[in-house]
Amino acid sequence: MPNDLPRHIAVIMDGNGRWAKKRLLPRAAGHRAGMNRMIGLAEHIFDRGVKYCTLFALSTENLSRPKEELDGLYALFREYFMRNVDTLCKKSIALRVIGDRTLLPADVVALIEEGERRTADGTRGTLLLAIGYGGRQDILSAVNTAVRGGKEVTQEEFVALLSTGGVPDPDLLIRTGKELRLSNFLLWQAAYSELYFTDVLFPDFSDAELDRALAAYADRERRFGKV
Numbered sequence: 753m754p755n756d757l758p759r760h761i762a763v764i765m766d767g768n769g770r771w772a773k774k775r776l777l778p779r780a781a782g783h784r785a786g787m788n789r790m791i792g793l794a795e796h797i798f799d800r801g802v803k804y805c806t807l808f809a810l811s812t813e814n815l816s817r818p819k820e821e822l823d824g825l826y827a828l829f830r831e832y833f834m835r836n837v838d839t840l841c842k843k844s845i846a847l848r849v850i851g852d853r854t855l856l857p858a859d860v861v862a863l864i865e866e867g868e869r870r871t872a873d874g875t876r877g878t879l880l881l882a883i884g885y886g887g888r889q890d891i892l893s894a895v896n897t898a899v900r901g902g903k904e905v906t907q908e909e910f911v912a913l914l915s916t917g918g919v920p921d922p923d924l925l926i927r928t929g930k931e932l933r934l935s936n937f938l939l940w941q942a943a944y945s946e947l948y949f950t951d952v953l954f955p956d957f958s959d960a961e962l963d964r965a966l967a968a969y970a971d972r973e974r975r976f977g978k979v
C-alpha cells in the first residue's frame with residue numbers, strides 16, 4: 753500500500769550559490785532565483801493538499817557568511833514578506849517563522865511579526881519559514897524553558913516547547929543541491945522523516961521534481977522500528 757500524501761514536507765533549499773556560479777552570475781542572483789522558486793514551490797506543495805510546509809531559508813551557521821551576502825539575503829526576505837503576505841492571506845495559508853529572531857535585523861523581525869499576525873487565521877495550511885534557525889538551538893531553548901519550569905517533562909510536553917510546537921513532525925524531508933547532510937535542520941523533529949536527497953540545485957527544483965519526491969515517498973515503507 754503506498755503511503756498517503758505527507759502531512760508535512762520540510763525542504764532544505766540548498767544550491768543557490770552553485771546555480772549562480774554555473775551561469776557566471778553573482779551569488780546574489782542565485783539567492784534571488786531561489787526566492788522566486790521558493791514562492792512557487794510552497795504554492796505547489798499546498799495545492800497538492802499538504803498541510804504543513806517548512807522551508808529552511810537561513811541557518812544559524814549561515815549568519816557567519818560575509819556581511820554583503822547576508823545583507824542581500826535580508827533584502828530578499830524584506831521583499832518576500834512585502835510581496836507575499838497578501839497572497840498567503842488570500843490563499844488562507846498561515847505563516848509562522850521559526851528561528852532566533854534576536855539574530856535578525858529589527859525591521860525584518862517587524863515584517864515577520866506583521867506577516868504572522870495578518871495570516872494567523874489561515875486554515876488551509878501552515879507555511880513555516882526557518883530563518884536564523886538551528887536544530888540544536890531549538891532543542892536547547894526548549895530544554896531551558898523546561899528547566900525554568902522546575903520539574904521533569906514528558907516527551908509530549910517537551911515537543912510542545914520546540915519552535916514547531918503544535919506541528920506534526922515532517923513526514924518527508926527533502927534536500928536539494930547534492931549534499932547528504934542535515935546541516936542543523938529540525939534535528940529532533942526529523943527522527944522518523946523519510947529523507948530525499950537530490951542533486952538538483954534549489955532554483956531548478958521544479959514542480960515536476962517535487963512530484964518525483966512525492967512519488968518516491970509514496971513507495972517508502974515506514975516501519976517506525978516495528979516489524
Ligand code: IPE
Nearest residue numbers: 765766767768769770771809
Ligand atoms: C542555500 O544556498 C541558501 C542559503 C543557505 C542561504 P547556498 O547559498 O548554500 O548555495 P550553495 O550551497 O553555495 O550552492
Ligand code: IPE
Nearest residue numbers: 764765766808809810811935
Ligand atoms: C543549509 O545549507 C542551510 C540552508 C539551506 C538554509 P548550507 O549551504 O548552509 O549547508 P552546508 O554549509 O553545506 O552544510
Ligand code: MG
Nearest residue numbers: 766767768929
Ligand atoms: Mg549551501
